[in-house]
């Protein structure tokens with residue numbers, strides 16, 4: 001569980017020199033985000049300045065964190081890197097695979113049985129390679145990272161989009177795909193386009209019913225789900241300093257909902273208090289020595305409009321509690337306007353469930369403030385109209401709030417306490433009656449509220465708000481209840497009013513826990529056996545992809561010409577397929593099943609050129625593979641957009657597709673294809689897309705001369721014998737061509753050549 005004070009001190013030891021050099025190179029004062037970026041360059045001390053939103057830069061993150069669903073493929077790949085130990089401190093967290101149904105104890109037992117082989121694998125592979133393992137029930141990845149590992153001025157990556165939560169402790173923490181995590185765990189650099197910067201100046205002070213959650217609900221309303229794309233959001237101002245560290249975590253957490261690369265806050269007293277309360281006074285002592293480097297230069301916050309690409313100002317004293325939704329987290333409604341909005345849109349007013357917790361809002365402060373509302377309901381003799389559920393963020397939180405009577409308070413209203421895990425936040429909620437798909441409303445303190453996200457019911461209208469508002473709304477049972485102005489009727493028929501919530505930022509008696517659920521890795525893991533059953537349908541050890549044979553690819557068949565949008569979800573669908581994330585062969589049965597065939601307008605229906613019959617894409621590709629016939633995929637614009645899911649690149653590679661030729665790529669997917677030893681190519685002339693015919697056979701004419709900056713020539717032989725020769729561009733550099741030649745980037749790492 002150790003928080004690596006030596007690593008942190010090492011980061012701080014070089015920070016001043018690197019930031020000072022960067023300031024000189026850039027020629028102006030620096031934001032906090034820039035200080036962290038420039039002090040984590042792979043090259044060490046900066047030798048040049050970078051252009052925001054343009055330059056791709058190699059970084060050296062300090063830590064890696066993985067959750068159980070994404071860690072499976074990441075660690076299966078890491079096993080091929082030929083390393084005895086991870087290169088940077090890494091942790092694995094079992095939180096996504098635990099379903100919420102009956103309550104913590106039973107649900108955890110069920111998960112430990114159902115996903116035993118996955119947990120055993122993650123435990124053993126962590127033990128072997130020096131990775132800290134957090135067992136099922138220990139808590140949610142981001143809460144545990146904040147409680148144990150995050151530190152001001154640090155940089156980390158994690159295989160989960162809400163890794164950004166650690167910005168609450170002044171980090172730059174960024175969600176990535178498994179392939180990026182494998183690189184960093186293997187001792188390689190990590191590439192990121194130097195982000196743009198959005199400044200959010202917080203003036204005033206939160207009070208009454210308004211909570212940190214309302215800041216990000218308001219920001220999401222302003223910026224929308226795409227407004228933060230490619231940018232770091234940096235919060236500052238007196239309002240930021242007056243807020244708790246965990247409140248800052250909530251705000252950064254939901255930065256993922258506006259598409260931001262990450263969000264962060266400058267080092268301040270709230271962070272000192274939180275670090276000290278979570279047993280990390282040593283980090284405070286170290287951070288205090290470089291405190292001026294852990295926030296922006298004073299001039300930046302004095303004249304922010306000069307230093308940020310975009311600036312937003314929010315006065316916390318005027319901010320109203322917000323309720324965002326349904327179906328999208330950027331649809332913000334101030335509580336005072338909910339009556340009108342709900343009526344105008346026909347949203348179900350009756351609230352069925354109130355859910356508090358998740359990685360977004362399960363701090364001590366959150367729980368104690370929500371409990372203060374529940375206490376009032378009990379004191380006033382109000383029977384809550386909706387059901388309540390909580391999923392604590394960590395065992396440390398759960399143990400402490402149980403000790404302090406907060407859980408007992410919730411239980412007075414019949415609250416179900418689910419496992420310290422994601423549960424309803426990720427659709428792992430076996431909600432009674434959800435299969436009837438009735439239109440209904442729930443409110444929760446989570447971050448995402450897309451259709452079906454919580455309970456699988458597309459007609460569940462999920463609204464996101466603060467924990468204290470969840471409590472008030474669930475007690476009232478009405479979506480349009482405004483606790484600031486409205487009264488409730490108690491069980492005796494009397495009119496009563498709830499007063500604003502109160503709570504403790506940190507537990508007065510300190511945090512406590514009996515068994516946090518941490519497993520330290522073996523000091524020497526060389527004799528540890530990694531547990532993977534050969535008969536498992538969920539886990540499969542990977543075999544290295546074959547190296548290139550040095551010849552032109554010839555006689556390749558067109559597998560599919562995908563038309564229109566083809567995201568990573570179209571290429572490797574999620575939903576029920578999540579179960580097979582650790583089994584490449586099984587999950588490959590979802591390859592491209594969501595893509596539209598340009599020739600028949602159908603999804604998952606392509607012509608098998610060997611038989612002439614139409615079948616599902618994976619079936620046809622497996623037939624080509626069995627016959628030893630190579631194939632290529634053709635696609636449209638922005639192919640592979642959406643996520644960094646490496647399965648979308650691994651599956652075609654595994655099934656024998658040689659190249660993906662498109663009008664344009666989403667960059668992360670393009671890189672992922674390269675890493676897996678695939679040819680990722682773009683039409684030199686986009687109009688050539690129209691020349692591709694359904695029965696085409698493809699020959700590469702000059703792959704043997706594959707070189708940086710030199711287009712490749714492909715011959716498309718049509719069914720009538722006619723031919724089109726087209727040029728395909730690529731963005732491979734020498735190193736990446738090395739990945740192709742070796743069969744994958746991992747093969748090269750394993751050979752000690754990367």
Ligand code: SF4
Nearest residue numbers: 162358359422425426
């Ligand atoms: Fe993701 Fe929800 Fe789990 Fe947080 S609690 S890590 S948002 S699934």
